[in-house]
Amino acid sequence: MLESLKEFAGHFFVTGEPLIYMSDVAIVVVSLAIVFTLTYLKKWKWLWKEWLTTVDHKKIGIMYLISALLMLFRGGVDALLMRTQLALPNLHFLDPQHYNEIFTTHGTIMILFMAMPFLFALFNIVVPLQIGARDVAFPYLNAISFWLFFFGALLFNLSFVIGGSPDAGWVSYPPLTELATDPGPGENFYLLSLQISGIGSIATGINFIVTILKMRAPGMTLMKMPLFSWSVLASCIIIVFAFPALTVALALLMFDRLFGTHFFTMLHGGNPMMYINLFWVWGHPEVYIAVLPAFGVISEVVATFSRKSVFGYKSMVAALMVITVINYLVWAHHFFTMGASAGVNAYFAVATMLVGIPTGVKVFNWLFTMFRGRIRLTLPMLWAIAFIPCFAIGGATGVMLAAAPADYQYHNSFFLIAHFHQTLIGGVVFGLLAGLYYWWPKMFGFILDERLGKWAFWFFNIGFYVCFMPMYALGFMGMTRRVYTYPAETGWTGLNFVSTIGAYLMGIGFLLIVAQVLYSIKYGKRDVTGDPWDGRTLEWALPSPVPHYNFARIPEVSELDAWWHMKQNGETLAAQNKKAPLEPIHMPKNTGRPFIMGVFFFIAGFGFVFNWFWMGAIGLIGVVITLIARSQERDTEYEIPAEEIRRTESALGRL
Amino acid sequence: MTTVAEKRPTNAGHDGGRLPLEYTRHEGPLNILGFWIFLATDVVLFASLFATYFVLRTHVDGGPTDKELFGISGFTIETVLLLTSSFTGSLAVYAMRNGNKKRLLGWLIVTLLLGIAFVGYELHEFLDYAAEGATMQRSAFLSAFFTLVGTHGAHVTFGIIWMASIIVQIARYGIDAINARKTFIVSLYWHFLDIIWIFIFTTVYMMGVVS
Amino acid sequence: MTNGRMQEGKHAPLIPMKNFVGYLLSLVLTFAALALGMAHVLSFGAVMLIMLLLAVLQVVVQLIFFMHFTESDGPRYHIVGLALGAFFALCVIFGSIWIMTFNSQVH
Ligand code: HEM
Ligand SMILES: [Cu+2]
Numbered sequence: 001m002l003e004s005l006k007e008f009a010g011h012f013f014v015t016g017e018p019l020i021y022m023s024d025v026a027i028v029v030v031s032l033a034i035v036f037t038l039t040y041l042k043k044w045k046w047l048w049k050e051w052l053t054t055v056d057h058k059k060i061g062i063m064y065l066i067s068a069l070l071m072l073f074r075g076g077v078d079a080l081l082m083r084t085q086l087a088l089p090n091l092h093f094l095d096p097q098h099y100n101e102i103f104t105t106h107g108t109i110m111i112l113f114m115a116m117p118f119l120f121a122l123f124n125i126v127v128p129l130q131i132g133a134r135d136v137a138f139p140y141l142n143a144i145s146f147w148l149f150f151f152g153a154l155l156f157n158l159s160f161v162i163g164g165s166p167d168a169g170w171v172s173y174p175p176l177t178e179l180a181t182d183p184g185p186g187e188n189f190y191l192l193s194l195q196i197s198g199i200g201s202i203a204t205g206i207n208f209i210v211t212i213l214k215m216r217a218p219g220m221t222l223m224k225m226p227l228f229s230w231s232v233l234a235s236c237i238i239i240v241f242a243f244p245a246l247t248v249a250l251a252l253l254m255f256d257r258l259f260g261t262h263f264f265t266m267l268h269g270g271n272p273m274m275y276i277n278l279f280w281v282w283g284h285p286e287v288y289i290a291v292l293p294a295f296g297v298i299s300e301v302v303a304t305f306s307r308k309s310v311f312g313y314k315s316m317v318a319a320l321m322v323i324t325v326i327n328y329l330v331w332a333h334h335f336f337t338m339g340a341s342a343g344v345n346a347y348f349a350v351a352t353m354l355v356g357i358p359t360g361v362k363v364f365n366w367l368f369t370m371f372r373g374r375i376r377l378t379l380p381m382l383w384a385i386a387f388i389p390c391f392a393i394g395g396a397t398g399v400m401l402a403a404a405p406a407d408y409q410y411h412n413s414f415f416l417i418a419h420f421h422q423t424l425i426g427g428v429v430f431g432l433l434a435g436l437y438y439w440w441p442k443m444f445g446f447i448l449d450e451r452l453g454k455w456a457f458w459f460f461n462i463g464f465y466v467c468f469m470p471m472y473a474l475g476f477m478g479m480t481r482r483v484y485t486y487p488a489e490t491g492w493t494g495l496n497f498v499s500t501i502g503a504y505l506m507g508i509g510f511l512l513i514v515a516q517v518l519y520s521i522k523y524g525k526r527d528v529t530g531d532p533w534d535g536r537t538l539e540w541a542l543p544s545p546v547p548h549y550n551f552a553r554i555p556e557v558s559e560l561d562a563w564w565h566m567k568q569n570g571e572t573l574a575a576q577n578k579k580a581p582l583e584p585i586h587m588p589k590n591t592g593r594p595f596i597m598g599v600f601f602f603i604a605g606f607g608f609v610f611n612w613f614w615m616g617a618i619g620l621i622g623v624v625i626t627l628i629a630r631s632q633e634r635d636t637e638y639e640i641p642a643e644e645i646r647r648t649e650s651a652l653g654r655l
Numbered sequence: 656m657t658t659v660a661e662k663r664p665t666n667a668g669h670d671g672g673r674l675p676l677e678y679t680r681h682e683g684p685l686n687i688l689g690f691w692i693f694l695a696t697d698v699v700l701f702a703s704l705f706a707t708y709f710v711l712r713t714h715v716d717g718g719p720t721d722k723e724l725f726g727i728s729g730f731t732i733e734t735v736l737l738l739t740s741s742f743t744g745s746l747a748v749y750a751m752r753n754g755n756k757k758r759l760l761g762w763l764i765v766t767l768l769l770g771i772a773f774v775g776y777e778l779h780e781f782l783d784y785a786a787e788g789a790t791m792q793r794s795a796f797l798s799a800f801f802t803l804v805g806t807h808g809a810h811v812t813f814g815i816i817w818m819a820s821i822i823v824q825i826a827r828y829g830i831d832a833i834n835a836r837k838t839f840i841v842s843l844y845w846h847f848l849d850i851i852w853i854f855i856f857t858t859v860y861m862m863g864v865v866s
Numbered sequence: 867m868t869n870g871r872m873q874e875g876k877h878a879p880l881i882p883m884k885n886f887v888g889y890l891l892s893l894v895l896t897f898a899a900l901a902l903g904m905a906h907v908l909s910f911g912a913v914m915l916i917m918l919l920l921a922v923l924q925v926v927v928q929l930i931f932f933m934h935f936t937e938s939d940g941p942r943y944h945i946v947g948l949a950l951g952a953f954f955a956l957c958v959i960f961g962s963i964w965i966m967t968f969n970s971q972v973h
Contacts, residue, residue: 137685137689138685138686138689202696205696206689206692206693206696207689209689209692209947210685210688210689210692213688213941213943214684214685214688214940215685237950240692240695240696240699241695241696241699241950241951241954242699243696244696244697244699244700244702244703245699245700245703245958247700247703248700248703248704248707249703251802252707252798252802255791255798255802256798259791259792260791260792261791261792261798261801261802262716262792262794262795262798263707263711263795263798263799263802265795267716268714268716268718268792268793268794268795269711269714269715269716269794269795269796270711270714270795270798271710271711271714271795271966273966274707274710274711274962274966277962277965277966278703278706278707278962281703281958281961281962325950328954328957329957329961331961332961332965338968339968340965340966340968341967341968343964344964344965344968586681624816628816628820631817631820631821631824631837632820632823632824634824634828634833674939675937678939684938684939684940687944688938688943688944691944691947691948692944692947694948694951695947695948695950695951696951698948698951698952698954698955699951699954699955699958701955702954702955702956702958702959703958705959706958706959706961706962706963707962709959709962709963710962710963710966710967727900727904731900734896735893735896738889738892738893738896739889741892741928741932742885742888742889742892742932744932745885745888745931745932745933746880746881746882746885748934749878749882749885750878753878755878758880839934842932842933843933846928846932846933847933849928850924850925850928853896853921853924853925853928854921856896856899856921857899857917857918857920857921858914858918858921861899861900861903861917862914864903864904865903865910865913865914865917866910
């Protein structure tokens with residue numbers, strides 16, 4: 001009995017690695033500390049009432065943001081471990097298996113559990129405010145999306161200490177990932193956690209499409225909508241049409257592993273390339289899902305800090321919409337080397353290069369917006385300015401990769417690694433950080449410290465180029481991705497060492513950002529006006545932080561840059577509030593069900609990871625029960641009395 | 656999120672420009688548009704499954720082929736059952752828009768029963784195939800076949816549970832704006848599954864018969 | 867219940883013409899496809915093409931006769947959404963077939 005228990009635990013928990021024992025201890029200590037602090041401060045009820053059951057888009061956004069920053073930390077630590085291992089030839093800091101696991105978790109976490117929630121954080125916090133709405137179209141569904149993401153991410157991260165991490169890359173190609181070659185549960189963790197959070201992403205996509213199409217303030221026609229909201233619309237359209245392909249790819253691979261089907265096996269007629277095809281039907285659009293909202297942020301930031309309306313608004317919208325469609329038609333450029341027909345490769349090469357055109361339009365429009373503008377070099381603007389050249393170089397190397405015959409040389413080399421980090425960091429992360437600095441005062445009511453922020457900015461930026469430029473050269477010198485070490489005779493040592501220094505500079509940059517946040521919580525300048533940047537769009541009309549019903553009265557919009565024009569005409573929301581008596585507002589009630597549903601999904605996922613079908617069944621039944629309970633629920637709203645709104649507004653000086 | 660008591664109709668249906676009941680509460684039009692978009696995503700989900708099926712259709716690994724496997728009478732009966740249930744589902748919405756609760760319930764129950772018959776028949780078909788040794792594990796073709804058709808069947812099963820939940824609510828609370836919205840949406844789902852089935856009928860079963 | 871619809875509804879027919887015609891059409895289209903498939907008169911490609919056309923007609927029948935496809939309380943965004951969905955679906959299907967029919971060794 002004891003023996004079998006021991007043996008079970010030996011497989012169940014990851015053992016034999018000092019790094020992992022250290023993390024085990026750290027996890028237990030941190031969990032205990034959290035439980036203790038919450039109990040000591042009697043905050044459990046607060047946590048449940050204010051956060052876990054909330055359906056308020058602003059709070060959900062903040063929860064996404066916190067999760068994303070935590071995941072950025074974990075993904076970043078993974079990156080530093082990899083770079084440490086590669087700093088010098090023949091190091092044995094990590095063994096090959098461990099290296100495999102780390103690049104897998106790094107890539108997966110960065111894309112799905114860092115970039116996605118970071119985006120969703122901005123979607124949630126900004127879009128309803130920017131279009132003059134009181135919440136998203138489906139607040140309840142919004143909470144479900146968040147908890148599915150959260151429990152998906154939890155499941156994925158659990159693999160670190162229970163069962164073992166996935167180790168087949170963030171793309172998880174079969175046949176390597178079939179049972180015969182990868183029997184451990186790590187791969188199942190990957191499949192199920194992505195599946196669960198993917199469902200949440202699709203729901204978010206639908207939610208924001210409807211919010212943007214249906215809930216704009218009166219007078220805000222689509223062509224008067226701020227560009228960030230446009231970019232969210234574009235991103236969400238891509239989400240709803242791309243994620244189903246991932247759902248299918250993951251599900252079929254899971255069937256292969258759990259039920260013995262033969263979609264992607266090497267036996268009984270399976271075809272592993274079909275997985276790769278389906279994966280990239282989603283995978284390429286995914287990068288646009290991530291980068292378009294970053295474009296949107298840049299458009300807002302550049303306009304605000306050049307004190308000009310964005311140049312070529314209509315062409316910006318058109319470019320977004322064109323990208324939304326053609327980004328879907330280029331996916332095979334990720335597997336030119338598969339050996340499809342010449343026609344296929346030729347078409348996908350040309351189509352890929354075409355995406356460069358609308359992207360170029362956007363870059364020029366940003367430059368023209370700045371041209372002759374009165375530029376203020378605030379933190380958001382610094383990141384936006386850094387974004388432009390960085391993303392442009394990333395785009396240019398992308399066009400190099402798109403030339404199919406040349407790609408046979410670049411494919412899966414460090415050239416590719418440098419390319420996509422340049423677009424993912426220089427594009428997505430820089431854009432998201434610009435957005436974070438820009439909207440931070442709106443979320444929390446204080447401005448992040450400039451001085452520390454500038455240090456962080458320079459460390460991160462210089463670090464970025466020091467880290468990734470050498471990788472282009474390493475790629476040309478023949479270094480392939482996903483190698484855990486290399487012999488000294490290759491001559492790669494110098495460049496690798498430089499690259500590692502750059503990675504550590506970026507790490508310092510990240511720590512400086514953390515320090516900046518902590519410092520500013522205490523000493524940061526409070527934002528008392530609600531409009532610290534002299535903004536142009538409606539969110540800046542509101543006080544910071546925003547009351548939970550957002551707008552006491554929904555404003556009428558007559559122009560693009562609505563708030564800017566109101567200010568020009570000497571109008572304020574306070575004046576609007578005074579015009580007529582305020583009316584009561586209907587808001588959705590808080591509910592714990594989305595959280596509970598997430599728990600059931602987690603239980604189901606965990607069960608299937610270990611082939612414990614009984615547990616999987618319990619989880620799924622729980623999910624269905626929560627769905628039925630929701631279907632039967634009829635009283636989902638409550639009313640905020642006018643009196644309470646009046647009190648809140650006058651306390652905020654808006655009456 | 657203020658309640659909109661009476662919405663201005665622009666493209667409203669048949670009855671003289673007034674919007675149907677399901678559009679009258681503020682969340683009605685939102686949910687309906689949201690559901691249409693969900694259906695659009697589901698189109699792509701099925702498209703991915705269809706694509707997989709077409710790619711793997713000939714990968715039979717010496718096992719049964721589509722031509723050998725499919726029996727015309729079986730899938731024809733399934734098709735007629737589903738088409739009829741789609742029809743009765745549309746009658747339910749018609750009765751609802753006329754405020755006729757009894758007929759609404761009646762047609763929903765008929766639809767539900769037809770749906771159950773469909774799923775039962777499909778299960779029977781699957782078990783038959785399995786008994787002949789044509790299981791999911793036999794070949795890539797069969798994996799793709801069972802997954803595509805089974806995903807549709809799972810959708811129908813889910814629709815049955817959902818519709819049952821709505822029937823209970825209509826029996827309890829009658830035809831109000833909330834129930835009207837729910838009924839309309841579940842009917843969209845149901846017709847949508849019929850559309851998917853038409854393509855399964857054409858490009859899975861009939862293609863097997865013709866080839 | 868703000869209008870006279872409810873009263874007049876009590877006298878509405880059990881099965882209105884529109885829905886009945888829709889049902890009939892869907893049955894006719896189904897059996898036309900069946901008959902064509904069993905007749906073995908045309909080549910595989912031609913039969914599949916005609917059957918796909920019939921299937922598309924079926925979709926139109928469902929959308930128009932049963933699904934109140936044109937109804938909306940504002941701009942008909944859902945039509946744009948579904949059109950995009952259909953377009954992307956075709957891309958995935960035909961794109962995948964095109965890409966995946968390389969000299970596959972696996973059968
Ligand atoms: C701190 C900055 C970062 C550094 C130093 C870094 C470094 C690396 C390294 C060394 C690899 C593995 C190369 C190999 O052996 O194949 C890698 C892979 C990868 N990184 Fe990063 N990275 C960073 C940030 C990011 C971010 C922000 C993202 C995405 C938003 C990202 C996405 C990926 C992906 C998808 C892979 C491929 C994983 C795979 O091979 O399966 N990285 N990164
Ligand atoms: Cu791509």
